[in-house]
Structure formats: C-alpha cells, structure tokens
Amino acid sequence: MPEKKSYLLGLMGAGIGGSLSPAMHEEEARQLGLQCVYRRIDLDLLQRDARTRPDLLPELLRAAEQMGFDGLNITYPCKQSVIPLLDSLAPEAQALGAVNTVLLRDGQRIGHNTDCSGFARAFQQGLPGVALDHVVQLGAGGAGAAVAHAALTLGVRRLSVFDVDTARAAALSEVLQQRFPDVEVRAGEALESTLARACGLIHATPTGMAKLPGLPLPAAWLHRDLWVADIVYFPLRTALLEAAQALGCLTMSGGGMAVAQAVDAFRLFTRQEPDAARMSAHFQTLLPC
Known part of the structure; x- marks a missing residue:
C-alpha cells in the first residue's frame, strides 16, 4: 500500500x-x-x-x-x-x-x-511504418523540442524545423544536430518548397487549439504523400487534420500523446x-x- x-x-x-x-x-x-x-x-x-x-x-x-x-x-x-x-x-x-x-x-x-516519451509512444501506435526520410516540423518551443527529440529517436533521417521565431528554430536545430550527429537537422527557410519534398509533417504549435483556431500553414501546401501528426488535442480533429484527411493523408491526432x-x-x-x-x-x- x-x-x-x-x-x-x-x-x-x-x-x-x-x-x-x-x-x-x-x-x-x-x-x-x-x-x-x-x-x-x-x-x-x-x-x-x-x-x-x-x-x-x-x-x-x-x-x-x-x-x-x-x-x-x-x-x-x-x-x-x-x-x-x-x-x-x-x-x-x-x-x-x-x-x-x-x-x-x-x-x-x-x-x-513526459512529452517526449508520450509523443514517441503515440506515434508508434498511430502512424506505424510510415516513411521517416524527411520530416518537417512546425514549432520549436517547449513542446516542439520534446517532439523533435522523439522524432529523431524514432528514426527520422532529416528534420527541417520551422518556427515564427527563426532564431529559436535555429537554436533547437543546432542542439539536436549535436545530439544526433548521424542525421541532418536544419532550421527551415522556405516552408512551401521544403514541405513539397517531405514525407511527413509534425505540427507542434498552439495553432488549431480551441482558443487559437485555424491552420498553421496554407492548406494548398499539403500533398497526399504526406503523413501529418498534430499534437493539439482540443479539439481532437483540428483544421490541419481535416485538410490533410481531405487529401487522403495518413494522420495522427494529439489525443494519443x-x-x-x-x-x-x-x-x-x-x-x-x-x-x-x-x-x-x-x-x-x-x-x-
């Protein structure tokens, strides 16, 4: 007891x-x-x-x-x-x-x-077997740092990190590159063109929450060959996931994390x-x- x-x-x-x-x-x-x-x-x-x-x-x-x-x-x-x-x-x-x-x-x-371990377990259950060659992540704040670390431990080979604060994206990328020297981690510069070449998108910003509704990027930049993982869970079905699902993308909500x-x-x-x-x-x- x-x-x-x-x-x-x-x-x-x-x-x-x-x-x-x-x-x-x-x-x-x-x-x-x-x-x-x-x-x-x-x-x-x-x-x-x-x-x-x-x-x-x-x-x-x-x-x-x-x-x-x-x-x-x-x-x-x-x-x-x-x-x-x-x-x-x-x-x-x-x-x-x-x-x-x-x-x-x-x-x-x-x-x-516990964000890092939480995202890793949720991803393994929600998107098993997806390609991990090149992943774009939106968000380099506290949650973003944990999720990016988890993504690299899961086997992502190239990670492009974007944030409205470009210095924060650069700082996180530098830390992760040092920690994972065998992969490529870079702060992104052109989101639309980078996303067009990527196989996955991780969304780790507050955009899409009930208090901050909307999309974190133009829906037209998504493509059907992307998988999309969102860490927002309230609402569970965010505008980003709805747009991705409409294209036929594999998706993961923030509920598992x-x-x-x-x-x-x-x-x-x-x-x-x-x-x-x-x-x-x-x-x-x-x-x-």
Whole structure:
C-alpha cells in the first residue's frame, strides 16, 4: 500500500479551460484507491497581457508550495520559462531544455518532461511504418523540442524545423544536430518548397487549439504523400487534420500523446503504476461527441 493516499495537483498554462488532464488524473487516482484533486491555474484568467505572463510564474510556484501542491503539469507558454525557477532537472528535461511536469517534494522543485516519451509512444501506435526520410516540423518551443527529440529517436533521417521565431528554430536545430550527429537537422527557410519534398509533417504549435483556431500553414501546401501528426488535442480533429484527411493523408491526432504523457506524469506524481489502457478509454469518454 502506498504511504501517501491523497494528492493535490495542478496544470499551469494559458488558455487551459478545456484541458482534460484534471479528469484523467482524478479518475485514475480513484481507480487506484487514491484521492486526487487536480486544479487548473490558467494564466489567461490572471493577467491578460501575454508579454508579462511569465512574470507570474515565481509567485504562482510559491503559492502552489504554500498550499501543499504535490506537483504541477506545465503547458504553453511556460515549459521553458519555468526552468530557472526549479531546483533540479531530471536528465530528459535537462537534455530537452523543456519541462512539462514539476514535482514539489521535500521542499524541492524537480522538473521532468513526459512529452517526449508520450509523443514517441503515440506515434508508434498511430502512424506505424510510415516513411521517416524527411520530416518537417512546425514549432520549436517547449513542446516542439520534446517532439523533435522523439522524432529523431524514432528514426527520422532529416528534420527541417520551422518556427515564427527563426532564431529559436535555429537554436533547437543546432542542439539536436549535436545530439544526433548521424542525421541532418536544419532550421527551415522556405516552408512551401521544403514541405513539397517531405514525407511527413509534425505540427507542434498552439495553432488549431480551441482558443487559437485555424491552420498553421496554407492548406494548398499539403500533398497526399504526406503523413501529418498534430499534437493539439482540443479539439481532437483540428483544421490541419481535416485538410490533410481531405487529401487522403495518413494522420495522427494529439489525443494519443495527451494520454501517454499523462500516464508518465501520473506515475511521477504518485509513484504508482497507472493503467494506460484504462486512462486511454476514459479519455475517449471525455471527448465531445
């Protein structure tokens, strides 16, 4: 029997009102005979100016500690800005330069990353056997860093990284190239022509979320020989996936990653082994009809 039977957890980020993480963690805890309260800490509700939202992090982390939180999931736009506020990083978070899970334990703030392992497992299940010769990735932020790392561990031979912040795309590409010297990782320069030569597209930006609807690129730039993987899961069927499916592309939604990273985070929070299949089945019941 676990020594600890109750947990206070939270999700910290912007525009997280639709997140299914609270329901997933609370239900799995109930199934394991644990008590879990999981709260959203939505930066959009605390301060409207996106430029100063990271300034709230020190205060929010202190408040979470004072209120007895056991841990926090971290999402957009805090996965990188939270790092200087932590006491230590697990190896995977250190390597990626991004954190999506913080343990608040024994007066220490310990950063982990479950996005990388979550995307890898979801991809292997959702797009088994697809070509990995040349993949384009949109997004080089905290989630993008984890997903790109996962893609390269899965066997991608050439990765072209694009981001609205070209310096960020270049920095991530340089780090990944050093870590994976036997493959080619480059910051992309011409998205349309690069995508025309690619076999796969990974979308790792917030575009397509319920609060940021739309496409991250012109639909006309897609082609039927692409597979398309989106990490957005709310909504599960994004405008990008709809456009890709209309062309006959193989696609993967962000649902698999959402569940897989939650499974790993739950294990870190509780030190108990969650039932991944049960969490996935519960996730499906939470989705809008």
